[in-house]
Amino acid sequence: MKLFISLILVLILIGIPLIGSNVSGLVYLFGVIIPYIAILTFVIGMSVRVLKWAKIPVPFKITTTCGQQKSLPWINNNNLESPHNTAGVFWRMALEVLFFRSLFRNTRTGLKEGPKIVYGPDKILWAASLAFHWSFLVIFIRHFKIFLQEVPQFIPLLESLDGFMQIGLPILFMTDAALLLGLTVLFLRRIVDPKLRYISLVADYFPLLLIIGIALTGVWMRYFGKVDIISVKQFTLGLFSFQPIIPDGISAIFFAHLFLVSALLIYFPLSKLVHFGGIFLSPTRNMSNNNREVRHINPWNPKVKLHTYEEWEDEFRDVMKAADMPLEKE
Amino acid sequence: MSEKKPTPESVAQIEFTPSKQGWEDPKTEFKKGTFNWAAIQKSQEYLDLPNPRKWQTTDEDWKLPDNWKQIIFDGLRDRLDRFRSLKLFMDVCVRCGACADKCHFFIGSGDPKNMPVLRAELLRSIYRKEYTLAGKIMGKMAGGRELTVDVIKEWFYYFYQCTECRRCSVFCPYGIDTAEITMIVRELLQLLGLGIDWITTPAANCFRTGNHLGIQPHGFQDSVDFAVDDLQDITGIKVDAPVNKKGAEVLFVVPSADYFGDPHYFGFLGYLALFHEIGLDYTLSAFASEGGNFGLFHSNEMMKRLNSKIYMEAKRLGVKWILGAECGHMWRVLHQYMDTMNGPADFLEVPKSPITGTVFDYAKSTKMVHICEFTADLIKNNKLKLDKSRNNQWNVTFHDSCNPARAMGLLDEPRYVIDNVVNKFHEMPENTIREQTFCCGSGSGIGTDENFEMRMRGGLPRANAVKHVHEKHGVNVLSCICAIDKATLPPLLEFWVPGVEVCGIHELVGNALVMKGEKEDRTDMRNEPFITEESKKDE
Incomplete structure (x- = not known):
């Protein structure tokens, strides 16, 4: 049901521009107004989300330690998994953000007769996520070819690397394949694994399908539909130089692609996709495990009712005296 | 009390595949042997805890204070402003499921609400409904749930069925720590006088x-x-x-x-x-x-x-x-x-x-x-x-x-x-x-x-x-x-x-x-x- 709703939503999102952009007068809406709104929503929305998180205090230093602490000098500290200084935290975060370190640890738990619990490595989620996220980034960077008048040197280089297998014409970009493969795996596991299906919400299927939609429309334009790339570049250059023009010869499929990207940008700050910013702020990962060495300050450290020694001795003085225990007041 | 004592054979009947029905229904069965007795009034009073009273987990009516909903909403709002961990952990979970089979309670019970992701969703669904734009507009479709007395009972059952061991947080790609969420929900429950005796009396x-x-x-x-x-x-x-x-x-x-x-x-x-x-x-x-x-x-x-x-x-x-x-x-x-x-x-x-x-x-x-x-x-x-x-x-x-x-x-x-x-x-x-x-x-x-x-x-x-x-x-x-x-x-x-x-x-x-x-x-x-x-x- 949740999957069905998500699918319908994405199909509607594809349908709107396919039909709409053919209606004269609406092209400007799909080509200019909505993209601008989307970019603005994304930038402002994400900034607000991150600033809001950053404004909230971190009362306690609650590092999750995944390795040996720094203690006695002859015991090897694992500064990546249990960092005791800023450098350690930096590398821990780098591993986490760039290579999904924690997901790499993933295991699969099984139950056999006995009962006997067995654990096996499970790198599929890690591999699919990494393939998807990195491909998405590379594809985004490749798009600068049509965002910028002067194409920076590294982009053709990136393209040739990406297409070095020299398959097909136009040459297949590996990242296109990896993106779709990664997305497919992430999507299928939500359907195939009963536990995943159980926990998945519309908010989980929808963004996956939306990004699949973006990828498919993009792939269609590059490999099959063959859009007029000159007009598209004219259009995007106009958009990014705030002098929007809509040249003739841009097909509806392009507007569908653009509209889905806009939908993603708008949806981004309102959804779980904010993990993109949130991961940098996660207190169990971005704090060092040097709690006993450096005092962490809680800005709202509460005043609480304490039970003092004096009150305690007052209550128990007689029994303590009988037991010959030392007293403050006889 | 004529129920049979659990045996290794009876307990070992575990099924990891959840039922077809969703998890959104908060109705919780308090099965004997799987929950804790309520905090006694005397201990609550000794510690000046809010809403002390005589009640028991097995009672139908937990005698919540009249404004219990407000207490929870205020308490949650207050904590969202004081703990970055809470706010962040509410917002960033993608339900990738890496944590699902890492919890010892899930492995040992097969109860899907013991998957750390769902344990957190028990709170997150309420948070979404009340504090997020998407949840306010789309409610259920955005994964929001209404706060009801049954939800409070569900929280009591499942957040006193987490040992704050943090194993899930080792595997979470965002370091979401269920212990942190459990600790905060327990604080919320305490605001309503809902503690368990083996915590309140020792305290x-x-x-x-x-x-x-x-x-x-x-x-x-x-x-x-x-x-x-x-x-x-x-x-x-x-x-x-x-x-x-x-x-x-x-x-x-x-x-x-x-x-x-x-x-x-x-x-x-x-x-x-x-x-x-x-x-x-x-x-x-x-x-x-x-x-x-x-x-x-x-x-x-x-x-x-x-x-x-x-x-x-x-x-x-x-x-x-x-x-x-x-x-x-x-x-x-x-x-x-x-x-x-x-x-x-x-x-x-x-x-x-x-x-x-x-x-x-x-x-x-x-x-x-x-x-x-x-x-x-x-x-x-x-x-x-x-x-x-x-x-x-x-x-x-x-x-x-x-x-x-x-x-x-x-x-x-x-x-x-x-x-x-x-x-x-x-x-x-x-x-x-x-x-x-x-x-x-x-x-x-x-x-x-x-x-x-x-x-x-x-x-x-x-x-x-x-x-x-x-x-x-x-x-x-x-x-x-x-x-x-x-x-x-x-x-x-x-x-x-x-x-x-x-x-x-x-x-x-x-x-x-x-x-x-x-x-x-x-x-x-x-x-x-x-x-x-x-x-x-x-x-």
Whole structure:
């Protein structure tokens, strides 16, 4: 049901521009107004989300330690998994953000007769996520070819690397394949694994399908539909130089692609996709495990009712005296 | 009550595949053996907790205050503004499911709401509905749920079915820590007067007498004297175990079970023997006679209230630094909270071992050292005479207690100590030790008799790993450094893997320690004769 709703939503999102952009007068809406709104929503929305998180205090230093602490000098500290200084935290975060370190640890738990619990490595989620996220980034960077008048040197280089297998014409970009493969795996596991299906919400299927939609429309334009790339570049250059023009010869499929990207940008700050910013702020990962060495300050450290020694001795003085225990007041 | 006692066979019927129905319905079945009794009014009142009253978990009507909804919403809003962790963990989860089969309660019960992701969703769905734009507009479709009395009961059931062990947070790509969410939901429930008795009453006892069993100072003195006598029976040496001694160099803080429970007590004897042998100038305190902190399972404020006694007492007694015994949650508080809450401890000195001269500069702010760090340093510097063969009756494995492992990173110190005091040691499988260690299933205040079945379920992964080394290597003792472990692992092992005992590391140290002037026929800390060369040959 949740999957069905998500699918319908994405199909509607594809349908709107396919039909709409053919209606004269609406092209400007799909080509200019909505993209601008989307970019603005994304930038402002994400900034607000991150600033809001950053404004909230971190009362306690609650590092999750995944390795040996720094203690006695002859015991090897694992500064990546249990960092005791800023450098350690930096590398821990780098591993986490760039290579999904924690997901790499993933295991699969099984139950056999006995009962006997067995654990096996499970790198599929890690591999699919990494393939998807990195491909998405590379594809985004490749798009600068049509965002910028002067194409920076590294982009053709990136393209040739990406297409070095020299398959097909136009040459297949590996990242296109990896993106779709990664997305497919992430999507299928939500359907195939009963536990995943159980926990998945519309908010989980929808963004996956939306990004699949973006990828498919993009792939269609590059490999099959063959859009007029000159007009598209004219259009995007106009958009990014705030002098929007809509040249003739841009097909509806392009507007569908653009509209889905806009939908993603708008949806981004309102959804779980904010993990993109949130991961940098996660207190169990971005704090060092040097709690006993450096005092962490809680800005709202509460005043609480304490039970003092004096009150305690007052209550128990007689029994303590009988037991010959030392007293403050006889 | 004619229900059958759970058996390993009945409990082992576990199904990991959830039903077709969704999880959104909050209706919860409180099955006997899987939940805890409500906090008693007297304890709630002693601690000035909100909305104290007489009620019971099994009652249909929990007698919530009239404005209960408002209390929860205000409480949640307040905490969203005070804990970045909470707000972030509510926002960033993508439900990738990496955590799903990492929870010992899920593995042992198959109940899908024990998947950490869903445990968090129980709160997140309410958060979404009330505090997010998408949830406000789209409600159910955005994964929002209405806050109802059934949701409160569901929270009570499932957030007292999490031991705050943090195993899930090791695997989460965003470091989402269910312990943090559990702690905050428990705070919310406490606002409505919904606590469990095995947390509230120990907290009240601890606040009043200094330890969670409610032992009064003279009773504490008695049990220390008793331990001194026992140790004399064992070794022939009368040790000095000062209590409330002003001007001692070190304040030694133990969890209270150490001087009252088995097998904790054998480790306590080990401490006394060790301190005597090295001539440590230390004192125990009857006022701070509990390192274990039941406040941690209650609220951050209660944690602070109970923890405050340690620094207060260190100051009053004029010690230089503090040494902490083997304990799990105690060390979570000491390592991650104490200095922030009740520091700075500027009246103390940077801990320095008077025996070896080692300066524990990594503890220079909190001024508190873990006994395993302390003993490891002694051994490394050859300050102890140890005879490993005195532990030949034991074939040892080591259970990393959750908090020392995942909230401290104390992994190699205990192993180094063990390595120097026993001959036979075997690690459990790697997915079940160190940072991936499995909880005993009874931590965070839910180790009660009424919760027996759920404890056996939650402890299954741990027990299963013990069973593995028991069958493969003949392991017959599970060593650990946590008071809750020592209390709850024995029944767990008896249930799943009979024939394996539980001990603290300093029991093994006490056994191996060759003391000056000890009697010829000295025995081990359990007052059993050592296994001689002859009996070893029979093996």
